[in-house]
Amino acid sequence: MEGAGGGNSLPSTSGADAVKRRVSYFYDPDVGNYYYGLGHPMKPHRIRMTHALLEKYGLLDRMKVIHPQLARDRDLCAFHTDEYVAFLQSANPETLTNPCVARRFNITDDCPVFYRLFEFCQTYTGASVDAAKELNRSNADIVINWSGGLHHAKRSEASGFCYVNDIVLAILKLLENHDRVLYVDIDIHHGDGVEEAFFTTDRVMTVSFHKFGEYFPGTGHLLDNGYGKGKYYAVNVPLNDGIDDESYHYLFKPIIAKVMEVFNPDAVVLQCGADSLSGDRLGCFNLSVKGHAECVRYLRSFNVPLMLLGGGGYTLRNVARCWCYETGVALHVEVNDKMPDHEYLGYYGPDYNIHVATSNMENKNSRKSLDDIKAKILDNLSKLQHAPSVQFQEWPTDTELDEEDENQEETNEDLNSDTDKLL
Numbered sequence: 001m002e003g004a005g006g007g008n009s010l011p012s013t014s015g016a017d018a019v020k021r022r023v024s025y026f027y028d029p030d031v032g033n034y035y036y037g038l039g040h041p042m043k044p045h046r047i048r049m050t051h052a053l054l055e056k057y058g059l060l061d062r063m064k065v066i067h068p069q070l071a072r073d074r075d076l077c078a079f080h081t082d083e084y085v086a087f088l089q090s091a092n093p094e095t096l097t098n099p100c101v102a103r104r105f106n107i108t109d110d111c112p113v114f115y116r117l118f119e120f121c122q123t124y125t126g127a128s129v130d131a132a133k134e135l136n137r138s139n140a141d142i143v144i145n146w147s148g149g150l151h152h153a154k155r156s157e158a159s160g161f162c163y164v165n166d167i168v169l170a171i172l173k174l175l176e177n178h179d180r181v182l183y184v185d186i187d188i189h190h191g192d193g194v195e196e197a198f199f200t201t202d203r204v205m206t207v208s209f210h211k212f213g214e215y216f217p218g219t220g221h222l223l224d225n226g227y228g229k230g231k232y233y234a235v236n237v238p239l240n241d242g243i244d245d246e247s248y249h250y251l252f253k254p255i256i257a258k259v260m261e262v263f264n265p266d267a268v269v270l271q272c273g274a275d276s277l278s279g280d281r282l283g284c285f286n287l288s289v290k291g292h293a294e295c296v297r298y299l300r301s302f303n304v305p306l307m308l309l310g311g312g313g314y315t316l317r318n319v320a321r322c323w324c325y326e327t328g329v330a331l332h333v334e335v336n337d338k339m340p341d342h343e344y345l346g347y348y349g350p351d352y353n354i355h356v357a358t359s360n361m362e363n364k365n366s367r368k369s370l371d372d373i374k375a376k377i378l379d380n381l382s383k384l385q386h387a388p389s390v391q392f393q394e395w396p397t398d399t400e401l402d403e404e405d406e407n408q409e410e411t412n413e414d415l416n417s418d419t420d421k422l423l
């Protein structure tokens with residue numbers, strides 16, 4: 001592994017990309033222990049696998065490692081209903097016997113009640129909210145929470161393996177100190193929960209690249225682009241099976257460049273769902289780790305405070321490969337392709353490399369379809385005024401709560417400085 005100035009560093013060793021960023025990484029060692037149930041594709045263990053790679057590659061030594069706080073009920077209620085939060089808090093597999101209650105909150109095989117579900121939600125959400133606070137205080141340029149990014153959760157309903165929408169809560173926290181927040185979603189699934197939460201505001205722009213057409217969750221049509229004040233502040237990029245790195249960036253880069261120009265965000269949240277990688281157990285795209293990570297590299301190059309979150313990703317070995325490599329991109333460190341020996345090395349055989357070949361599947365995205373999508377989106381974006389004005393009264397903040405937060409956060413910082421050394 002080489003540092004930013006080393007011979008094997010990332011392609012650009014000068015200019016904005018080469019400027020070192022202060023990176024804070026949020027990780028709770030307990031997160032890998034949660035278990036959705038036998039046969040369920042969502043496995044929090046992948047977060048621990050990622051962490052083990054970061055440790056063995058020496059990347060933890062290059063960033064601030066923070067043990068996040070658990071999110072509190074009132075943190076969750078900033079977006080979710082009291083009733084839904086109370087349900088999650090009391091839910092456990094033994095006592096959930098009323099099918100009406102389960103239906104009301106969309107508790108299904110996809111979103112089961114499992115042992116210590118509420119603590120799981122508090123853990124991944126606490127990390128995202130703490131990451132937002134870190135950016136609010138300008139303590140870091142890039143913050144990372146690979147356990148977050150659960151973009152499908154609704155205000156009072158679970159959906160698509162997601163229960164609490166940590167992304168919405170993190171963005172709400174960022175809006176306390178930032179005028180405009182950009183949300184970009186590269187998970188293969190549409191970022192429906194986040195889009196819905198901010199569909200009518202011009203202070204958050206949501207941009208989702210996803211498979212569209214007979215695919216979960218079914219939303220994210222090209223022509224769905226926001227409502228009222230939020231008109232044109234939701235951007236949907238519907239894609240077809242087999243998209244490769246070249247086709248993906250044929251859209252991603254010009255669209256994001258235009259978004260950065262017209263929206264001019266103060267902070268960016270990037271959901272890095274890894275189910276858009278080639279060979280994902282549930283996905284049907286054909287991106288390489290480098291192609292996926294190019295999204296991180298590109299957004300990083302704008303030098304705007306950046307939050308990196310996880311999301312989907314169901315072929316565990318590829319998820320850990322991807323998020324480890326992307327942590328390297330955040331740090332401007334090119335990790336060696338050959339993996340270091342560690343307790344999960346067996347998952348990565350027979351090659352034990354970070355990068356794996358993509359497949360020869362057909363790319364069903366024709367150049368014409370990509371051109372049509374790009375033209376439509378760039379046209380919509382050109383209708384926006386540059387950098388909309390902010391009306392703070394839309395987002396009242398509770399002074400009393402803020403003061404309490406400050407008090408608690410001082411204590412948290414003390415705790416954090418201790419735990420930094422332990423991790």
Ligand SMILES: [Zn+2]
Binds near residue numbers: 275311312
């Ligand atoms: Zn997904």
